[in-house]
Amino acid sequence: MKVKVKFFAIFRDLFGAEKEVELKSGSTLQDLLNLLCDSRQCRQKLFDRSGKLRPYIKILKNGRNILFLEGVQIELEGKQIQFLGGIHAELADGDVVAIFPQVGGG
């Protein structure tokens, strides 16, 4: 499947303005970000040392802040498992992902 990724502000200098990325079906945002961070410099921009997404980096999936995506519930070995939305959200063909640093304005 293909997703479109858009970068803004200082991220443009590092990642370019826009990319189309080919992913295996079932991939999550985390998979996408791993793929995008093909250098140490890129990785450091998005993740802290422990591998967590840096605070205040804003990611929109089809216009929705991933912090507020509904979680998904799946059944695994007979148990209901609740996946958080956020970075673990699954992507679908044609999704648009927008990545922003912390910006403000007025």
Next chain:
Amino acid sequence: MVKGFVGVNLRVNLSTGEIKKEKINEQWARLFIGGRGYGSKIICDEVDPKVDPLAPENKVVIATGPAGGSNTPASGRVMVITKGPETGTIACSNVGGFFGPELKRAGYDMVIIEGKAEKPVYLWIKDGNIEIRDARKLWGKKTSETEEVIKQETDPKARVVNIGPAGVKLSRIANVMVDACRAAGRSGVGAVLGSKNFLGIAARGTRKVEPFDPAETKTAVAQARKLLKESEITSVNLPKYGTALLVNEINERGGYPVRNAQEAYDEDAGVTGGEEIADKILIKKWACAVCPIACGRVTEIREGKYKGYHGEGPEYETTWALGLMCGVHDLNAITYAHYLCNEYGLDGISAGVTIACAMELYEKGYIPERDVPFPMRFGDGDTLVKMVQIMGERKGIVGDLLAEGSYRLAEHYGHPELSMSVKKQEMAAYDPRAIKGIGLNYATSNRGACHVRGYTISQEVIDWPEPVDRLKYEGKAELTKYMQDFTAVIDSSGMCLFTIFGMGYIRDYGPILRAVTGIPYSDDELMKAGERIWNMERLFNLKAGLTGKDDTLPPRLLEEPIPSGPSKGEVCQLDRMLPEYYQLRGWDEEGRPTKEKLAELGLKM
């Protein structure tokens, strides 16, 4: 004696020529802080809420805050307060630049302008001395020329506030310019000065304003600067890209009003955004007095028809209003139209939204061809520029109506519903259908549709200081009230609202205000002062004849679902927030403060 203030307000009666110096009221300094709060107190006490805003009985207060004139970051703000000619409500418009600190150095915290001069005049304040000067030869000249000549006539180092042709011609969307590049843009405050035959003020001074506790002030200021440095918004992105960096943020959420809010997303909105401005027209960043953020843009148009023009801006709001709101993608034309707004002394937001309204009225066939000098369709940059020109000059039938703002224009042609305004003031660059809290703020703002009276965008979009889901209704009443009260404190302190992007809480402002003034108000007391200011403004509006029914949004935003983009299908269900908001405010069902609330705040109906 409270500090931070110079301690003296200047009162100028233009009808009689009488000039008075008045001591700062210490109790008011505690209850209303300064700036917007203190100045609004003067207007509420002295101006009949029912007065015609353009009559000599209206007054204008030009007010600094107690933090101004010190080292406090971004503390050079000035508030222009009056009864607004566009809305008929209390109006106040905030501006940066360098005038505020200069006025304090020249010996005054605030200037109260009353009456009407027989012929055009301006005020020259030099180290405490005041002179009312003839301004006939400058009356109606472009703002930058006026500023330059006033400096020649007074002192090259003077700082100047002045109106332009729009204010002189009593346009209800006329602004007041500072340093010829920053604007007290909103609410038509420039027209009130125009109605008084008052061109502006030049100030120059050498006095120092002492803080109450210099050591404490130093510590508090250092802490504030640290917070602004630590925030990536205020230390990296605002300086690098300016406020227009928000274009993509808002557009990608599908909350960017396009073509008079017929849509809320545009695939190519980015060509008018901060990144593009930085690439194509930016010469350098620019900062108001003592501001480490420097969100201002010094720009030059480098190609096309408007090549060679230079100036300041555009900002987020004007690149939107004069851009996609009018369907225009041409950054050069937008920038030139922005420069023109500054030169005519027009509010760029209201100008753009009014032009967008005219374009829709024209395209729908509601404006007859005989009224228009040229076709007024969405999307063409040159049309936009020509429309700003006829608006600034009040030229022809439509030009004259454009200068009245979108509501009066749309009403004239029988379709007031096409004015994207609240209480007749034009909305800002956030679509409440996609960002619910800002809708409640537009609806309840005391000066009509306005984003900066309760900037819920900080939480709903910027995730700062804590993220809130933009599409949820729950919690928005509380958020809106909180932001409105908090903002009233910042606006009254003399500091810039954008400091909230580093200093997220009242606890970050309290130490500065206490150290500078010596007033021992707690943080809670400051928030209470914010609430008091809000309610005082509300009372003025109620006495002026507004009611809870005016707390609404244009029907389009309430009823017409966004047709496409990331927020497709959304409307703003104001009724899911407004009753709770009234309740939290301690108001009755019709939006009137209850007796108990007034008693709690020490206010009277």
